[in-house]
Amino acid sequence: MRGGVNLSQILPLTVVLLVSAIPVALPSMFNISMAVGSLELSRKGVLVTRLSASEDAATMNVLCADKTGTLTKNRLSIAEIISLNGFKEDEVAIFGALASNEADKDPIDLAFLSYVKQTSNSLGEHKILEFTPFDPTTRMTQALVSLGGDEFRVYKGAVEAVLELCHSPPSERSEVERRVQTLTEKGYRVLAVARGAEGVGYTLAGIAALSDELREDSPRLVNELSELGVSVKMLTGDALPVAQEVARKLNLTGPVEKMSALRSRGDENEYAQIVEGFHSM
Incomplete structure (x- = not known):
């Protein structure tokens, strides 16, 4: 000096x-x-x-983060099963697991398979003869299963699609929709499971509520970004009640906007869309 x-x-x-x-x-x-x-x-x-990624991040004022796998763990687990039409909860879980394929590493399939293992249930003598992975058109997965010489099909998928498959009467449809609404308001993702056979018809076995836990560091990081003047926007294709519950846990406030509206707002340079965390920098 x-x-x-x-x-x-x-x-x-x-x-x-x-x-x-x-x-x-x-x-x-x-x-x-x-x-x-x-x-x-x-x-x-x-x-x-x-190289310019660090400079871009320094000038960012809005961060658009994907909900699933970025703010949450993308590790679904079954929180609740509601059995219907005389079926047991264990049967609903087994039917859902039969309509799953562990090799596909699909989070929903893994959730059902994991639940069956954790509850000490077993697929036992069930033999999967044919498996059809998730089809965006039908919004379901299905499997042809053999048990003791009998063959039947199991379906797992969107509640609306499964209700349509089962030709559920208005009274059953209303009751199921009421229960689904209650579960989605709690932040759960709800799927339906059905069992039956071609030529005989299909019966709604039950519905399952799945949850995707937040990453442990998500609330802290969102808070730190807010203190730095960066507004965090959550992007998701999930049902609105599910998105609202996750946003509540993260203390994210502000209006809900469609993606098309977000893209059309203001200067393009105002937004930096970071999908799956920062690794796309």
Whole structure:
């Protein structure tokens, strides 16, 4: 220290003056500074795919984060099963597990299979003869099953689709829709399970409520981003009550907007859409 000025304060200023005096060095210095920023991010476990990512993140004021797998664990678990039409809860779980395929690593399939294992149930002598994975058109998965020489089909999927498959009467449909509404308001994702055979018809066996837990660090990170002046927007295709419950847990406030409206608002540079966390940087 000389004359009351610390040398560590003088050196950065000296470097700035030297770079300013040599304009040709400016691009190199920008690249170096961004590389240093990227290196610092990598030490924190962030995969940076382009140098300008750290600079873009620094100027961001709105962060659009996918709900499933980013704010939540994308690890579904069955929270509740409601059996119907004389079936037992264990049977509903088994039918749902039979209409699942562990090899596909689908979170919903894994939730049913895990539930059956955890409740000490077993698929026993059930033999899956044919499995049809989830079809976006029918919004269901199905399997042809053999048990003791008898064959039957099991279906698992969207409640509306399964109700239509079973040709449920208005009274049953109303009761199921009421229960589904109650569960979705609690933040659960609800699926229906049916059993039957071609030529005989299908019967609604029950409904299952699935939950996707928040990541442990999500509330803290959302709060920290808010303190930094970054507004967090949650993107999801789930039912509105489910999205609202997750938003409540994260203390996210503000109006609900359709994606088309979000894209059309303001300057495109105002938004930075980060899907599946920061790894798309």
